Amino acid sequence: MHIPKTERLRRLLAKQLLQTDVNIDLIDxxxxxxxxxxxxxxxxxxxxxxxxxxxxxxxxxxxxxxxGFYWNKIYAA
Incomplete structure (x- = not known):
């Protein structure tokens, strides 16, 4: 998704959820x-x-x- 579309979606979701847009993260x-x-x-x-x-x-x-990450961190050192 392009950045302008993502930002529009983020603002729309914030409005629908009664939040500020800084409270919304869209993650791939x-x-x-x-x-x-x-x-x-x-x-x-x-x-x-x-x-x-x-x-x-x-x-x-x-x-x-x-x-797997924690197992490797503990035992594969």
């Missing part, structure tokens, strides 16, 4: 780092699809990758 989860995916999984507000298979797969992948 397919390209997000593990740290960002973990923040989204733990703190993100899901607007649509919370019960979807795609969201379940995202959570499963994120937790699996986090487990």
């Amino acid at each position: 989860l397919c390209r997000a780092t593990l740290a960002m995916r973990a923040v989204v999984a733990e703190e993100g507000l899901i607007l649509k699809g919370e019960e979807s298979l795609a969201w379940a797969h995202f959570l499963q992948r994120t937790w699996r990758d986090l487990e």
